[in-house]
Amino acid sequence: MKTIKAYLSTGIFILFFAINVIAQTDNANYTITFQGTWSDTTHPYPNFPTNAHWSDLVGATHNNTIVFVSPGTLATTGIEDVAERGLSAEFDLEVQSAITAGSAHLFINQPFDAFSPTSSASVDIVANKDFPLLSLASMIAPSPDWMIQVNSLSLLDTNGNWIPSIVMDLFPYDAGTEDGDTYEFINPESDPQELIHSVQNVAPFSNAKVGTLTISLVSLSTEEVSAKTPIYISTNSATKSIQIYNSSKKTIQQIEIYNAFGNLVKRYPNPTNEAIRTLTFPTANSGLYFVKLQSENGSITKKVLM
Incomplete structure:
Protein backbone atom coordinates (compact mmCIF):
# COMPACT_ATOMS: atom_id res chain seq x y z
CA MET A 1 0.00 0.00 0.00
CA SER A 219 -17.34 -2.02 1.58
CA LEU A 220 -18.43 -2.41 -2.04
CA SER A 221 -21.18 -4.95 -1.38
CA THR A 222 -24.27 -2.77 -1.14
CA GLU A 223 -27.22 -3.85 -3.26
CA GLU A 224 -30.12 -1.82 -4.52
CA VAL A 225 -33.40 -3.24 -3.28
CA SER A 226 -35.57 -1.91 -6.07
CA ALA A 227 -34.80 -0.05 -9.28
CA LYS A 228 -38.34 1.34 -9.29
CA THR A 229 -38.07 2.57 -5.71
CA PRO A 230 -34.37 3.24 -4.96
CA ILE A 231 -33.85 1.82 -1.47
CA TYR A 232 -30.41 0.62 -0.42
CA ILE A 233 -29.23 -1.57 2.43
CA SER A 234 -25.77 -1.65 3.99
CA THR A 235 -24.31 -3.04 7.19
CA ASN A 236 -21.59 -2.05 9.63
CA SER A 237 -20.20 -5.07 11.44
CA ALA A 238 -18.20 -2.89 13.85
CA THR A 239 -21.34 -1.27 15.26
CA LYS A 240 -23.64 -4.27 14.60
CA SER A 241 -25.99 -2.08 12.60
CA ILE A 242 -28.03 -2.12 9.41
CA GLN A 243 -28.57 1.07 7.40
CA ILE A 244 -31.57 1.52 5.12
CA TYR A 245 -31.25 4.38 2.62
CA ASN A 246 -34.55 5.68 1.29
CA SER A 247 -33.58 9.01 -0.30
CA SER A 248 -36.96 9.46 -2.00
CA LYS A 249 -38.72 8.73 1.31
CA LYS A 250 -41.00 6.14 -0.25
CA THR A 251 -43.41 4.41 2.11
CA ILE A 252 -41.94 1.36 3.84
CA GLN A 253 -44.80 -0.45 5.52
CA GLN A 254 -42.75 -2.92 7.57
CA ILE A 255 -39.16 -4.00 8.24
CA GLU A 256 -38.32 -7.48 9.52
CA ILE A 257 -34.91 -8.86 10.46
CA TYR A 258 -34.35 -12.65 10.50
CA ASN A 259 -31.27 -14.63 11.52
CA ALA A 260 -29.69 -17.40 9.40
CA PHE A 261 -32.07 -19.97 10.95
CA GLY A 262 -35.15 -18.05 9.85
CA ASN A 263 -35.99 -16.82 13.34
CA LEU A 264 -37.47 -13.33 13.59
CA VAL A 265 -35.01 -11.01 15.36
CA LYS A 266 -36.96 -7.77 15.17
CA ARG A 267 -40.04 -6.39 13.48
CA TYR A 268 -40.62 -2.68 12.80
CA PRO A 269 -44.27 -2.12 11.81
CA ASN A 270 -45.11 1.22 10.16
CA PRO A 271 -41.58 2.67 10.38
CA THR A 272 -41.11 6.37 9.76
CA ASN A 273 -39.98 7.21 6.23
CA GLU A 274 -36.56 8.65 6.99
CA ALA A 275 -33.97 9.21 4.27
CA ILE A 276 -31.48 7.21 6.35
CA ARG A 277 -32.59 4.75 9.04
CA THR A 278 -30.09 2.90 11.23
CA LEU A 279 -31.10 -0.28 13.06
CA THR A 280 -28.64 -1.34 15.75
CA PHE A 281 -28.29 -4.79 17.32
CA PRO A 282 -25.47 -4.54 19.88
CA THR A 283 -25.95 -8.07 21.26
CA ALA A 284 -26.38 -9.80 17.90
CA ASN A 285 -23.97 -12.56 16.92
CA SER A 286 -21.88 -11.98 13.83
CA GLY A 287 -23.13 -13.80 10.76
CA LEU A 288 -25.76 -13.94 8.05
CA TYR A 289 -29.09 -12.12 8.44
CA PHE A 290 -32.07 -11.40 6.20
CA VAL A 291 -33.73 -8.03 5.86
CA LYS A 292 -37.31 -8.13 4.58
CA LEU A 293 -38.89 -4.88 3.45
CA GLN A 294 -42.59 -4.48 2.76
CA SER A 295 -43.18 -1.39 0.61
CA GLU A 296 -45.89 0.03 -1.57
CA ASN A 297 -44.31 -1.87 -4.47
CA GLY A 298 -44.38 -5.27 -2.73
CA SER A 299 -41.89 -7.09 -0.53
CA ILE A 300 -38.29 -8.08 -1.04
CA THR A 301 -35.73 -9.92 1.11
CA LYS A 302 -31.98 -9.30 1.05
CA LYS A 303 -29.10 -11.16 2.69
CA VAL A 304 -26.64 -9.13 4.76
CA LEU A 305 -23.59 -9.91 6.87
CA MET A 306 -23.39 -8.33 10.28
Whole structure:
Protein backbone atom coordinates (compact mmCIF):
# COMPACT_ATOMS: atom_id res chain seq x y z
CA MET A 1 0.00 0.00 0.00
CA LYS A 2 1.29 3.46 -0.80
CA THR A 3 0.23 6.87 0.47
CA ILE A 4 -0.29 9.90 -1.74
CA LYS A 5 -0.51 13.39 -0.24
CA ALA A 6 -2.13 16.28 -2.06
CA TYR A 7 -2.04 19.92 -1.03
CA LEU A 8 -4.63 22.19 -2.65
CA SER A 9 -4.36 25.95 -3.10
CA THR A 10 -7.40 26.44 -0.85
CA GLY A 11 -5.44 25.14 2.14
CA ILE A 12 -7.32 21.84 2.13
CA PHE A 13 -5.20 18.81 2.92
CA ILE A 14 -6.35 15.53 1.44
CA LEU A 15 -4.83 12.15 2.21
CA PHE A 16 -5.53 9.32 -0.21
CA PHE A 17 -4.61 5.77 0.70
CA ALA A 18 -4.01 4.25 -2.71
CA ILE A 19 -4.71 0.52 -2.76
CA ASN A 20 -6.15 -1.82 -5.35
CA VAL A 21 -9.81 -0.91 -4.97
CA ILE A 22 -11.88 -0.83 -8.14
CA ALA A 23 -15.40 0.34 -8.84
CA GLN A 24 -16.57 -3.18 -9.61
CA THR A 25 -19.96 -2.40 -8.09
CA ASP A 26 -22.23 0.55 -8.76
CA ASN A 27 -22.48 1.28 -5.02
CA ALA A 28 -20.05 1.68 -2.14
CA ASN A 29 -20.56 2.07 1.60
CA TYR A 30 -18.78 5.06 3.15
CA THR A 31 -18.56 6.42 6.68
CA ILE A 32 -18.36 10.22 6.83
CA THR A 33 -17.13 11.80 10.07
CA PHE A 34 -16.63 15.48 10.84
CA GLN A 35 -14.70 16.19 14.03
CA GLY A 36 -14.91 19.78 15.25
CA THR A 37 -11.73 21.44 16.53
CA TRP A 38 -13.11 25.00 16.77
CA SER A 39 -12.59 26.31 20.31
CA ASP A 40 -11.41 29.34 22.29
CA THR A 41 -7.97 27.71 22.29
CA THR A 42 -7.63 27.18 18.53
CA HIS A 43 -9.51 30.43 17.74
CA PRO A 44 -8.91 32.75 20.72
CA TYR A 45 -11.31 35.68 20.83
CA PRO A 46 -12.38 37.91 23.76
CA ASN A 47 -16.06 37.05 23.38
CA PHE A 48 -15.90 33.40 22.37
CA PRO A 49 -19.50 32.14 22.83
CA THR A 50 -20.30 29.97 25.82
CA ASN A 51 -22.97 28.21 23.72
CA ALA A 52 -20.71 27.43 20.77
CA HIS A 53 -21.88 24.43 18.75
CA TRP A 54 -22.55 23.07 15.25
CA SER A 55 -25.86 22.71 13.44
CA ASP A 56 -26.69 19.34 11.90
CA LEU A 57 -24.21 18.22 9.24
CA VAL A 58 -26.22 18.29 6.00
CA GLY A 59 -25.31 17.45 2.45
CA ALA A 60 -25.93 15.43 -0.66
CA THR A 61 -24.35 13.01 -3.08
CA HIS A 62 -24.80 14.18 -6.65
CA ASN A 63 -23.34 14.40 -10.16
CA ASN A 64 -21.65 17.30 -11.91
CA THR A 65 -24.86 18.78 -13.31
CA ILE A 66 -25.55 20.61 -10.04
CA VAL A 67 -23.65 22.58 -7.40
CA PHE A 68 -25.15 22.94 -3.92
CA VAL A 69 -22.51 25.09 -2.24
CA SER A 70 -19.34 26.64 -3.63
CA PRO A 71 -16.97 29.50 -2.71
CA GLY A 72 -17.23 32.30 -5.26
CA THR A 73 -20.95 31.76 -5.87
CA LEU A 74 -24.12 33.06 -4.23
CA ALA A 75 -25.60 30.89 -1.52
CA THR A 76 -28.93 29.25 -2.29
CA THR A 77 -31.88 29.77 0.04
CA GLY A 78 -31.18 26.35 1.53
CA ILE A 79 -27.53 27.12 2.27
CA GLU A 80 -28.55 30.54 3.65
CA ASP A 81 -30.89 28.82 6.11
CA VAL A 82 -28.14 26.40 7.15
CA ALA A 83 -25.51 29.13 7.61
CA GLU A 84 -27.74 31.70 9.34
CA ARG A 85 -30.11 29.58 11.43
CA GLY A 86 -28.84 26.02 11.31
CA LEU A 87 -32.06 24.89 9.61
CA SER A 88 -32.09 22.21 6.91
CA ALA A 89 -35.71 22.02 5.66
CA GLU A 90 -35.16 24.32 2.66
CA PHE A 91 -31.87 22.61 1.76
CA ASP A 92 -33.69 19.26 1.99
CA LEU A 93 -36.20 20.54 -0.58
CA GLU A 94 -33.36 21.62 -2.88
CA VAL A 95 -31.77 18.18 -2.68
CA GLN A 96 -35.10 16.36 -3.14
CA SER A 97 -35.76 18.50 -6.22
CA ALA A 98 -32.35 17.53 -7.58
CA ILE A 99 -33.05 13.85 -6.84
CA THR A 100 -36.29 14.10 -8.82
CA ALA A 101 -34.42 15.80 -11.68
CA GLY A 102 -31.80 13.04 -11.73
CA SER A 103 -28.94 15.27 -10.49
CA ALA A 104 -28.64 13.95 -6.93
CA HIS A 105 -28.88 10.63 -5.15
CA LEU A 106 -28.93 11.09 -1.36
CA PHE A 107 -29.84 13.75 1.19
CA ILE A 108 -27.64 13.71 4.31
CA ASN A 109 -28.69 15.10 7.69
CA GLN A 110 -26.73 14.05 10.76
CA PRO A 111 -26.85 15.68 14.25
CA PHE A 112 -23.65 16.09 16.25
CA ASP A 113 -23.03 13.86 19.25
CA ALA A 114 -22.91 16.79 21.70
CA PHE A 115 -23.72 20.51 22.00
CA SER A 116 -20.09 21.57 21.69
CA PRO A 117 -17.71 23.14 19.16
CA THR A 118 -15.42 20.11 19.51
CA SER A 119 -18.13 17.47 19.04
CA SER A 120 -18.43 15.19 16.03
CA ALA A 121 -21.01 13.96 13.55
CA SER A 122 -20.72 10.60 11.81
CA VAL A 123 -23.00 9.07 9.19
CA ASP A 124 -22.94 6.01 6.93
CA ILE A 125 -23.97 6.51 3.31
CA VAL A 126 -24.27 4.48 0.14
CA ALA A 127 -22.52 6.24 -2.73
CA ASN A 128 -23.50 5.48 -6.32
CA LYS A 129 -21.00 5.74 -9.20
CA ASP A 130 -23.44 7.86 -11.21
CA PHE A 131 -23.54 10.37 -8.32
CA PRO A 132 -19.97 10.31 -6.98
CA LEU A 133 -19.75 13.90 -5.71
CA LEU A 134 -20.21 14.84 -2.05
CA SER A 135 -21.25 18.28 -0.76
CA LEU A 136 -21.63 19.16 2.93
CA ALA A 137 -22.38 22.14 5.16
CA SER A 138 -22.87 22.96 8.85
CA MET A 139 -23.40 26.25 10.68
CA ILE A 140 -20.74 27.58 13.01
CA ALA A 141 -23.14 28.61 15.74
CA PRO A 142 -23.90 31.17 16.96
CA SER A 143 -22.82 33.44 14.12
CA PRO A 144 -24.19 35.74 11.42
CA ASP A 145 -23.77 33.27 8.53
CA TRP A 146 -20.55 31.34 9.12
CA MET A 147 -20.23 27.70 8.18
CA ILE A 148 -18.02 24.89 6.98
CA GLN A 149 -18.60 23.66 3.46
CA VAL A 150 -17.43 20.89 1.15
CA ASN A 151 -18.06 21.44 -2.55
CA SER A 152 -18.49 18.52 -4.95
CA LEU A 153 -15.77 16.27 -3.52
CA SER A 154 -15.42 13.19 -5.74
CA LEU A 155 -15.42 9.76 -4.10
CA LEU A 156 -14.10 8.29 -7.36
CA ASP A 157 -10.50 8.77 -8.50
CA THR A 158 -9.51 9.72 -12.04
CA ASN A 159 -9.59 6.06 -13.06
CA GLY A 160 -13.15 5.59 -11.84
CA ASN A 161 -12.14 3.66 -8.73
CA TRP A 162 -13.71 4.21 -5.31
CA ILE A 163 -11.25 6.14 -3.12
CA PRO A 164 -10.53 4.17 0.08
CA SER A 165 -9.88 7.13 2.41
CA ILE A 166 -9.98 10.93 2.33
CA VAL A 167 -8.95 13.25 5.16
CA MET A 168 -9.60 17.01 4.86
CA ASP A 169 -8.96 19.96 7.13
CA LEU A 170 -11.96 22.32 7.00
CA PHE A 171 -11.91 26.08 7.53
CA PRO A 172 -14.60 28.71 8.17
CA TYR A 173 -16.61 30.34 5.37
CA ASP A 174 -18.99 33.27 5.21
CA ALA A 175 -22.21 32.56 3.29
CA GLY A 176 -22.44 36.20 2.21
CA THR A 177 -26.06 36.56 3.27
CA GLU A 178 -25.86 38.43 6.59
CA ASP A 179 -23.61 41.22 7.91
CA GLY A 180 -21.69 40.88 11.16
CA ASP A 181 -18.17 40.24 12.45
CA THR A 182 -18.90 38.88 15.93
CA TYR A 183 -20.60 35.77 17.31
CA GLU A 184 -24.03 37.38 17.23
CA PHE A 185 -27.08 35.50 15.98
CA ILE A 186 -29.23 38.49 14.95
CA ASN A 187 -27.74 40.69 12.22
CA PRO A 188 -28.94 42.69 9.19
CA GLU A 189 -29.16 40.96 5.82
CA SER A 190 -26.33 41.64 3.37
CA ASP A 191 -27.56 43.98 0.66
CA PRO A 192 -26.53 43.12 -1.94
CA GLN A 193 -25.86 39.49 -1.17
CA GLU A 194 -22.15 38.65 -1.27
CA LEU A 195 -20.40 35.60 -2.67
CA ILE A 196 -19.50 32.71 -0.39
CA HIS A 197 -15.94 33.39 0.78
CA SER A 198 -13.31 32.17 3.23
CA VAL A 199 -12.90 33.85 6.61
CA GLN A 200 -9.82 31.88 7.61
CA ASN A 201 -7.57 34.15 9.68
CA VAL A 202 -10.27 36.85 9.72
CA ALA A 203 -11.44 37.84 13.23
CA PRO A 204 -12.84 36.14 15.21
CA PHE A 205 -11.14 33.19 13.47
CA SER A 206 -7.45 32.36 13.53
CA ASN A 207 -5.50 30.59 10.78
CA ALA A 208 -6.28 27.21 12.36
CA LYS A 209 -8.75 24.71 10.97
CA VAL A 210 -12.18 24.40 12.60
CA GLY A 211 -12.48 20.67 12.05
CA THR A 212 -11.41 17.56 10.19
CA LEU A 213 -13.48 15.55 7.74
CA THR A 214 -12.69 11.85 7.40
CA ILE A 215 -14.31 9.72 4.70
CA SER A 216 -13.68 5.96 4.84
CA LEU A 217 -14.70 3.24 2.42
CA VAL A 218 -16.40 0.42 4.33
CA SER A 219 -17.34 -2.02 1.58
CA LEU A 220 -18.43 -2.41 -2.04
CA SER A 221 -21.18 -4.95 -1.38
CA THR A 222 -24.27 -2.77 -1.14
CA GLU A 223 -27.22 -3.85 -3.26
CA GLU A 224 -30.12 -1.82 -4.52
CA VAL A 225 -33.40 -3.24 -3.28
CA SER A 226 -35.57 -1.91 -6.07
CA ALA A 227 -34.80 -0.05 -9.28
CA LYS A 228 -38.34 1.34 -9.29
CA THR A 229 -38.07 2.57 -5.71
CA PRO A 230 -34.37 3.24 -4.96
CA ILE A 231 -33.85 1.82 -1.47
CA TYR A 232 -30.41 0.62 -0.42
CA ILE A 233 -29.23 -1.57 2.43
CA SER A 234 -25.77 -1.65 3.99
CA THR A 235 -24.31 -3.04 7.19
CA ASN A 236 -21.59 -2.05 9.63
CA SER A 237 -20.20 -5.07 11.44
CA ALA A 238 -18.20 -2.89 13.85
CA THR A 239 -21.34 -1.27 15.26
CA LYS A 240 -23.64 -4.27 14.60
CA SER A 241 -25.99 -2.08 12.60
CA ILE A 242 -28.03 -2.12 9.41
CA GLN A 243 -28.57 1.07 7.40
CA ILE A 244 -31.57 1.52 5.12
CA TYR A 245 -31.25 4.38 2.62
CA ASN A 246 -34.55 5.68 1.29
CA SER A 247 -33.58 9.01 -0.30
CA SER A 248 -36.96 9.46 -2.00
CA LYS A 249 -38.72 8.73 1.31
CA LYS A 250 -41.00 6.14 -0.25
CA THR A 251 -43.41 4.41 2.11
CA ILE A 252 -41.94 1.36 3.84
CA GLN A 253 -44.80 -0.45 5.52
CA GLN A 254 -42.75 -2.92 7.57
CA ILE A 255 -39.16 -4.00 8.24
CA GLU A 256 -38.32 -7.48 9.52
CA ILE A 257 -34.91 -8.86 10.46
CA TYR A 258 -34.35 -12.65 10.50
CA ASN A 259 -31.27 -14.63 11.52
CA ALA A 260 -29.69 -17.40 9.40
CA PHE A 261 -32.07 -19.97 10.95
CA GLY A 262 -35.15 -18.05 9.85
CA ASN A 263 -35.99 -16.82 13.34
CA LEU A 264 -37.47 -13.33 13.59
CA VAL A 265 -35.01 -11.01 15.36
CA LYS A 266 -36.96 -7.77 15.17
CA ARG A 267 -40.04 -6.39 13.48
CA TYR A 268 -40.62 -2.68 12.80
CA PRO A 269 -44.27 -2.12 11.81
CA ASN A 270 -45.11 1.22 10.16
CA PRO A 271 -41.58 2.67 10.38
CA THR A 272 -41.11 6.37 9.76
CA ASN A 273 -39.98 7.21 6.23
CA GLU A 274 -36.56 8.65 6.99
CA ALA A 275 -33.97 9.21 4.27
CA ILE A 276 -31.48 7.21 6.35
CA ARG A 277 -32.59 4.75 9.04
CA THR A 278 -30.09 2.90 11.23
CA LEU A 279 -31.10 -0.28 13.06
CA THR A 280 -28.64 -1.34 15.75
CA PHE A 281 -28.29 -4.79 17.32
CA PRO A 282 -25.47 -4.54 19.88
CA THR A 283 -25.95 -8.07 21.26
CA ALA A 284 -26.38 -9.80 17.90
CA ASN A 285 -23.97 -12.56 16.92
CA SER A 286 -21.88 -11.98 13.83
CA GLY A 287 -23.13 -13.80 10.76
CA LEU A 288 -25.76 -13.94 8.05
CA TYR A 289 -29.09 -12.12 8.44
CA PHE A 290 -32.07 -11.40 6.20
CA VAL A 291 -33.73 -8.03 5.86
CA LYS A 292 -37.31 -8.13 4.58
CA LEU A 293 -38.89 -4.88 3.45
CA GLN A 294 -42.59 -4.48 2.76
CA SER A 295 -43.18 -1.39 0.61
CA GLU A 296 -45.89 0.03 -1.57
CA ASN A 297 -44.31 -1.87 -4.47
CA GLY A 298 -44.38 -5.27 -2.73
CA SER A 299 -41.89 -7.09 -0.53
CA ILE A 300 -38.29 -8.08 -1.04
CA THR A 301 -35.73 -9.92 1.11
CA LYS A 302 -31.98 -9.30 1.05
CA LYS A 303 -29.10 -11.16 2.69
CA VAL A 304 -26.64 -9.13 4.76
CA LEU A 305 -23.59 -9.91 6.87
CA MET A 306 -23.39 -8.33 10.28
